[in-house]
Amino acid sequence: MSSRLELLNAGGFRVDGRKQHELRSISIKLGGSIEGCDGSAEVTQGLTVVSASVFGPREPRLGGQSHDRATINVEVSLSPWGSMERKRRNKGDRRLLEIASAIRSTFEPVVHTHLYPRSQIDIFVQVLQQDGGILPASINATTLALMDAGIPMQDFVTSLSCGIHSTSPLLDLNNVEESDLPNLTVAVLPRTAKVTLASLETRLHVERFEEIFRLAIDACQVLHQEMDLATRARTKLLVSAMGGKLSIDKDSDEEARVGGLLDDDEMEY
Amino acid sequence: MGGVAGLGSDRDLTIACTGESIASSQTFMRGHGSYLDQETSSILSSVCGTVERVNKLVSVRPVRTRYSPEVGDLVVGRVTEVGPRRWKVDIGSKSDAALLLSSVNLPGGVQRRKLESDELQMRNFFQEGDLLVAEVQSIFHDGSVGLHTRSLRYGKLRNGSLVRLAPVLIQRLKSHFLTLPNAEVDIVLGLNGYVWVAKHIPFDVTKAEGEASGKGIGMDIDGVYSDVNEEIPIHVRRSISRVSHLLKLLASYQLPISDVIVQKAYDFLHSFSSENLVGG
Structure with missing residues (x-):
């Protein structure tokens, strides 16, 4: 399927008005969205919205435990209303299983699983809106959810996709670009710039590979700054609340409510 | 630096x-x-x-993590499995704790070794899904946890409702059994973040002393393993729900939970006229 759309016009703008190396706007919501879980996060990158929730480390249900480390389970689901065509996918969908196993293999070496022998960490990823870059957004959301759950890890894991339009590399692809361009997804540990995932599902000229690979790794550092800011702010908020330094006034009410367990109407007495 | x-x-x-x-x-x-x-x-x-x-x-x-048990902690847990001479109890930590048959009190307070007949009727003491309050007795070398309920204060829970909070919020207190007198509600603040809010039942000191002096036999504690709720008057039900919501509200602001804070918060709530309260 070749598109009539001009993915990169003469002025150097892409279909959604971004420049070549411009990332989509990212917003991060930590914790509180899903009740009963140990940690959760919602990441919005452009029009892609992914929420991740973490349960555990907890007693393994239904076998599958290992005696010297925790096992990580990942389940991915796409909401039927989140894409262009309304479609219900069942749990066994091959694409979902592929994303889930990519997330698992990304995090297995990063999470300190040896600290929790004979237990299990469950990660549930829900893709609420899809506009390209589902895997990188899921990885970013999972990183933040694991941190919110207080699970020890080596470092952040930040992930981004990068494509190439003839000879010009494009960062953080949206749905239109993703379906038409050769693209690569990388996940990086920002501190050491080690790559834990590099996934290439399309054909790409070998001489172009290194260029976009390096570019994506650099861009992941930018993403790391955003994620670091968000987690730091939340940690600070929670610590100050625990120390009794939190002042609850009407203006800061939304920020002060860190757990978000109750809806407003439930609070009214 | x-x-x-x-x-x-x-x-x-x-x-x-x-x-x-x-x-x-x-x-x-x-x-x-x-x-x-x-x-x-x-x-x-x-x-x-x-x-x-x-x-x-x-x-x-x-700032947020699962509960990690320490010896002497008071915990509230839920039985997940009945196994050979032990119950598995979910206490919200990285793995389920074990409650050995030898570390529970027998109904009637009889002091003796547990026999095979006791082993066969373990489900009469605790079944899957039962809630109980216990103390962490030991942590084994492999990191698994042993509980005990060898006190009249410990054992099966009833007449109330469970609230799950972040374990870091629960402060260590002299006593984790609280009573809110004007709410007629007892609270068991498990250090694992599981909190039990129940109808107030006066704790009989003579029974507790009987246990301490080793009399044991002849005590009437048949109610200890009962599954059936007592009659809970409507105003007590309301205050159970009110206190549960109060605890959740405090936790949603990541405020530390202690006896003083809960008492003060409830008194504050109570100071409003009852017509404005839920179902009041």
């Missing part, structure tokens, strides 16, 4: 995020929540939380 980032004389707590360097491994030892980076030989934080230092030991305490 002398080794540890920002760990100065000021009382301000230092916050570290995952992957952040917190100290040099030459001068400090790493504790919980940190790991050693081989390449730079510095100690890095593995969680997000506050940096703590005891002499040469640096550790990071995460």
Whole structure:
């Protein structure tokens, strides 16, 4: 399927008005969205919205435990209303299983699983809106959810996709670009710039590979700054609340409510 | 900076995020929540939380985490499995705790070794899904946890409802059994973040003393393993629900939960006229 759309016009703008190396706007919501879980996060990158929730480390249900480390389970689901065509996918969908196993293999070496022998960490990823870059957004959301759950890890894991339009590399692809361009997804540990995932599902000229690979790794550092800011702010908020330094006034009410367990109407007495 | 980032004389707590360097491994030892980076030989934080230092030991305490049991902790748990001579109890930690048949009280307070007949009727004591309050008796070398309910204060829970809060919020107190007199409600603050809010039942001191003096036999504690709720008047039901919501509300602001705070918060709530309250 070749598109009539001009993915990169003469002025150097892409279909959604971004420049070549411009990332989509990212917003991060930590914790509180899903009740009963140990940690959760919602990441919005452009029009892609992914929420991740973490349960555990907890007693393994239904076998599958290992005696010297925790096992990580990942389940991915796409909401039927989140894409262009309304479609219900069942749990066994091959694409979902592929994303889930990519997330698992990304995090297995990063999470300190040896600290929790004979237990299990469950990660549930829900893709609420899809506009390209589902895997990188899921990885970013999972990183933040694991941190919110207080699970020890080596470092952040930040992930981004990068494509190439003839000879010009494009960062953080949206749905239109993703379906038409050769693209690569990388996940990086920002501190050491080690790559834990590099996934290439399309054909790409070998001489172009290194260029976009390096570019994506650099861009992941930018993403790391955003994620670091968000987690730091939340940690600070929670610590100050625990120390009794939190002042609850009407203006800061939304920020002060860190757990978000109750809806407003439930609070009214 | 002398080794540890920002760990100065000021009382301000230092916050570290995952992957952040917190100290040099030459001068400090790493504790919980940190790991050693081989390449730079510095100690890095593995969680997000506050940096703590005891002499040469640096550790990071995460702001939110699962409960990690310590001997002597009071916990509220739910039975998940009845096994050979033991119950598995979910206490919200990394794995289920074990409650051995030998560490429970027999109905009637009889003091004797547990026989095979007791083993066969274990489900009469605790079934799957039952809630109980217990104390952490021991932590085995493999990290699994043993509980005991050998006190009249401990045992099966009924007449109330469970609230699950973040375990870090529960403060260590002299007693984790609270009573709110004007709410007619008892609260069991499990250190694992499970909190039981129930109808107030006066604790009979003579029974407890009977246990302490070793009389045991002949005590009427048949109610201990009962599954059936007592009659709970409507105003008590209301205050159970009110206190449960209050606890959730305090926790949603990440406020530490202690006897004083719960009491004060309830009194504040109580000071409003009852017509404005839920169902009042």
